[in-house]
Amino acid sequence: MISIENIIERVSSSKKPSREDIVSLLSLEGDDATKLFEAADSITKQNFNNEIYIRGIIEFSNYCRCNCSYCGLAAFNRKIPRYRMSVEEIVETAHKAFEASYKTIVLQSGEDMFYTSDMICEIVKQIKSIGDIAITLSVGERPFEEYQKFIEAGADRFLIKHETADETLYNSLHPHSNFENRITCLKNLKKLGFQTGSGFMIGLPGQTLDTIASDILLLHDLGIHMAGIGPFLPHPETPLKDTPSGSTFLTLKAVALTRLIIKNAMLPATTSLGVANVADKNHSFKSGANVIMQKLQPYKYRRLYEIYPKATGHEKSIIQERQELENLIKSFGRSVSASRGDHKNFF
Ligand code: SAH
Numbered sequence: 001m002i003s004i005e006n007i008i009e010r011v012s013s014s015k016k017p018s019r020e021d022i023v024s025l026l027s028l029e030g031d032d033a034t035k036l037f038e039a040a041d042s043i044t045k046q047n048f049n050n051e052i053y054i055r056g057i058i059e060f061s062n063y064c065r066c067n068c069s070y071c072g073l074a075a076f077n078r079k080i081p082r083y084r085m086s087v088e089e090i091v092e093t094a095h096k097a098f099e100a101s102y103k104t105i106v107l108q109s110g111e112d113m114f115y116t117s118d119m120i121c122e123i124v125k126q127i128k129s130i131g132d133i134a135i136t137l138s139v140g141e142r143p144f145e146e147y148q149k150f151i152e153a154g155a156d157r158f159l160i161k162h163e164t165a166d167e168t169l170y171n172s173l174h175p176h177s178n179f180e181n182r183i184t185c186l187k188n189l190k191k192l193g194f195q196t197g198s199g200f201m202i203g204l205p206g207q208t209l210d211t212i213a214s215d216i217l218l219l220h221d222l223g224i225h226m227a228g229i230g231p232f233l234p235h236p237e238t239p240l241k242d243t244p245s246g247s248t249f250l251t252l253k254a255v256a257l258t259r260l261i262i263k264n265a266m267l268p269a270t271t272s273l274g275v276a277n278v279a280d281k282n283h284s285f286k287s288g289a290n291v292i293m294q295k296l297q298p299y300k301y302r303r304l305y306e307i308y309p310k311a312t313g314h315e316k317s318i319i320q321e322r323q324e325l326e327n328l329i330k331s332f333g334r335s336v337s338a339s340r341g342d343h344k345n346f347f
Pocket of ligand 1: 110111138141160200230235
């Protein structure tokens with residue numbers, strides 16, 4: 001019988017690994033899973049020098065026109081108060097972040113058409129004028145022409161997860177859109193020259209290990225530069241409120257496999273993974289993740305950006321939070337990168 005080591009080696013050295021090998025590694029338990037995590041960690045260290053990249057994220061609006069069945073920000077949720085940050089507030093927050101050493105600002109929101117493409121371009125330009133800051137947009141599906149304006153205004157990266165590679169499941173969870181359009185968005189972004197991020201959730205109803213293998217192979221086929229992989233967490237005001245949370249262990253195995261297959265990808269220890277405890281965060285850095293995001297927007301807004309339920313914690317300053325995060329990363333035996341953390345194809 002072929003050993004686990006051999007399958008790990010075969011997956012990490014092949015141009016396009018087989019679905020069967022991916023599924024068999026996703027099924028590993030105990031010491032065998034540890035071998036997978038160790039292999040992923042060693043590839044991360046070879047490619048990124050033990051460095052972790054910190055991104056600052058401004059979740060600037062929780063208005064959303066979509067009705068994703070899993071998301072607490074969905075338009076059907078009439079229970080959460082909605083907020084929008086003004087251009088000035090967003091730029092001021094980015095300014096404070098730059099002073100606290102952030103080199104990447106992620107601008108994320110629900111799909112809120114209040115922010116026209118011109119407004120988003122204005123925000124991008126103003127933040128770019130502060131200093132050498134990379135900007136990642138995560139504002140959902142927009143037409144090609146708008147994405148083009150964003151890159152012309154100076155945006156560097158764009159995140160839009162494919163969420164699940166099972167087209168039927170995707171379409172049932174997203175009544176307002178469809179899988180084909182999501183993939184078109186990802187392809188358009190790549191074509192335009194964005195550092196492009198996708199990703200998916202673990203634990204969606206009806207998902208199997210085979211689906212997760214398709215998710216990882218899709219990241220590979222799209223040639224993505226960044227991928228956020230996180231457990232699904234039920235939100236009480238959504239149709240999926242009774243679906244159990246996705247497994248942390250399976251999520252970590254999916255991250256590790258992605259590292260084996262797409263060696264240079266920027267892979268965040270997703271926020272939904274860190275919700276449970278600090279040990280999970282450390283475990284994700286030992287399983288192939290090399291990026292972490294820290295929220296930046298004022299606390300009065302953080303409490304309302306409720307994609308899934310989570311505690312907001314005690315109010316601290318942007319500088320203090322940055323310091324604490326750096327200390328945490330160092331306590332894991334990792335160093336904090338001082339660079340913008342661009343994907344290697346974009347130096
Ligand atoms: N509107 C933007 C940003 C989406 S929110 C867009 O469409 O790209 C960011 C991510 O949160 C989503 O891509 C999704 O993967 C994740 N998410 C949403 N609801 C979730 C839930 N209940 N549990 C875990 N992750 C969730």
